[in-house]
Amino acid sequence: MAKAQKPTINDVARLSGVSKKTVSRVINKSPLLNQATREKVEAVIAQLDYVPNPQARALALRRNFLIGLIHDNPNAQMVLNVQEGILDTIRATEFALVVRPVDRHSPTLLDDIRHFIEQQRLYGVMLLPPLSENDELARLCRDLGCTVVRMGSARLDDEAHLVASNDQEAVCEAVEWLAHLGHHRIGFVAGPEGFRSARERELGFIAGMGRAGLTIDPALLTRGNYRFESGKAAGEALLDAENPPSAIFASNDVMAAGVLHAACARGLRVPQDLSIIGFDDTAIAAHIWPPLTTVRWPIRAMARTAALKLIRPETAAREPAFFPSDLVRRASAIEYSGDPTG
Amino acid sequence: MAKAQKPTINDVARLSGVSKKTVSRVINKSPLLNQATREKVEAVIAQLDYVPNPQARALALRRNFLIGLIHDNPNAQMVLNVQEGILDTIRATEFALVVRPVDRHSPTLLDDIRHFIEQQRLYGVMLLPPLSENDELARLCRDLGCTVVRMGSARLDDEAHLVASNDQEAVCEAVEWLAHLGHHRIGFVAGPEGFRSARERELGFIAGMGRAGLTIDPALLTRGNYRFESGKAAGEALLDAENPPSAIFASNDVMAAGVLHAACARGLRVPQDLSIIGFDDTAIAAHIWPPLTTVRWPIRAMARTAALKLIRPETAAREPAFFPSDLVRRASAIEYSGDPTG
DNA sequence: TTGTAGGCGTTATCAG
C-alpha cells in the first residue's frame, strides 16, 4: 500500500517541462522567475504532492535544518514548555527540534556536545540554564559554526543571542509583597552556588529587604540545591532557628514544597503560621496544598522568541531579549498574624 | 578559529592511499577487509578526527537516522523520562531524537504527522499514550515506511512494536492494599473515557474490589480527565456523598492531588480521615503533603527498550514488551481508623 | 580483498 516512490525534483521538472534548477527556484521562492512558469511548476508540485528531500538539501547546502535543545535541567515542566515554545515557532517551517539532555558534571561534557553538533550538523542550538551560563560551551558551539541562543536569568550574552527573565526584580517584588503583608522576619532559601539564577534571586532578596526597610538576619539565610530534599532541610533549619521567620521565600517551587513539608511535619499550619513563596510557577505550585504563591516567568514565549532568533538571525536583534516575570498570588502567603508563640 | 573544513571520506581515502569505497567499508565494518588495510584507514580516521556526514549517508541510504517522539501527553515528567530513556539507548549511536508534541484534537492531526514523517524521513517513531492507542495513526506511520513502537498500558500491538505496563494488575494490587489496611468503602476516580489506560485502571479497580471481597458502591465511582481540576471536583463529589469513602484511589497522581485539595478544603486530615492512592509516581507524588502512596511504572526503562526495538528491529522481538509496576507506599494511605463521624 | 562508475535529490555556477 506504500506509495510507489516519492516524487523527486526530476519528476516535477519533467512533468512541467522545465529544468531542475527552475523547479529549485520555485521551491526556494527565487524572485527572478516568470510568474507563468512559477504557477505551472507549482501546479505540478501540488498535483504530485511533492516534498523536497531535506537530506538532499542538507547535503547541498552543507547545513541541516535541525535545532538542538541542549539542557541539563531538572525541571521537567520547564523543559517541556521550552520544547513547545520552540515548536510553536518552527512548526510550519522545514526545521525540526532535536533534544539532547546531558549531564553537566560529566568530564566529557564538552566533547560529547561537540560530537553531537558535528555529527548532526546542527543549524543552531538553544542552551537552557544552568548550562546556558557556561561561556566555554557557548563558544564551542559557535566555533562549530552553529548559532547559539541562551535562555537565562540575566544578561548572559548580547540581545541577538539571548532570552532572559529578570529574576532579581521579580524576587524583589515578592519580598516587598511579604513585607506589605506585614512580615518582617523573612527567611530565604537560596539556590545552589555557581548558578547564575540562584545568584540573581539572592540579590533580589537582598534588594527587596532593603527596599522594604527590613534587616536581614543571617540566621535566616539558608541554601539549597534546587531540589526537594534540600528545600525540606532548609525549611527545617529555618523553623528550628531561635527566632524563626513568619515567612519564607524559596528560590524555586520544588524547594518551597520542601519547606512546606518541613512546616507540616512540625505541625505548623500554612499559611496561618507560616507564609511561603516559591519561584517558577511550575505545575506543582498550583497542586500542593495550600496553592503556592510564586513567581511566574513566561517560559514558552521566551522559547518562541529564542527559536525565532535561531532560525532568523537577520532579524534576531529586533526581537525582545528581556521578559518580565510576575507574582502569582495564591493561598500560601497571607497577612502576618502576630507571633505564633504569643 | 573554525577548523578549515571538515574532512570527508575523500581526504581519508587520499591520506591512507586507498579508495573511497574501502574507507566506506571500514566505516560500515564490512567483514571482507584486510586487517592491515583496516587498521591503516582507522589510524587516518582517528588522526583526521573524521566523522561521516550523516546527511550524505541519509541521502545515499534513503533513510535518516532520526527517531521521532510523537506525543500529546500532559505529564511533563513522564515525557522527559521517556526522552532520557531513548537517549540512554541512542547516545552512542548515530541516531538523534527529534520531538514533536501535537494536539490530539486537531482536525489535521494525521496530515500534520504524515507531513512531519515524510519531511524528516524518520527512521522510526515512538508513540506515547494516549496517542499510542490510535491504530489509524500507527498504520499511517508504517505505511510511510517507518518503524513504530508504541508505549501503552495494555497489549496495543505485537511484542516487537510495544512496551507496556500492566496497569490493571497494578491497580488491583493497590486496591487490595487498601482493603488490607481495613478500608471497605473505597472511592474511585476514573480517567477520561476513550483512554485505554483509564479503562485498564478501571478494570483493575473492579478486579481488586472483587478479589478483596468488597462490593462496589456506584455512588463512589467518579470520573475525571487526568487533570488536577477534575480530580478536585471528583474528590468533592465523593466526599459529599451520603456515605463517603474512607479511602480514594485516583487514576493518576495529579487527580490524587486534586482529591487531596478537596479533602483539605473540607478540613479533613489526610491520611487520618481519608487515605489516598494515586498512579504514576511523578514528581508531585513525593512533593505534596502528605507524600502520596502511588503506583510506579518503569518509564525510563521502557523507553530504553522501546528505542532498542526501534533501532534494532531484527532483535526487537527478543526484548521484553511487558514491564511490571509496583506500589510505592508512602504516608497518604494508612489503616482504617473507624468511621470518622462515629 | 579492493577499485571504478554511477546514483541518491538538491543547489551553485555560469553560460545563454
Next chain:
DNA sequence: CTGATAACGCCTACAA
C-alpha cells in the same frame, strides 16, 4: 529569466 553541468559526501553494483 532559464538551463546544462558540476558539486555535496556517501553507498551500491559490478568488475578486477
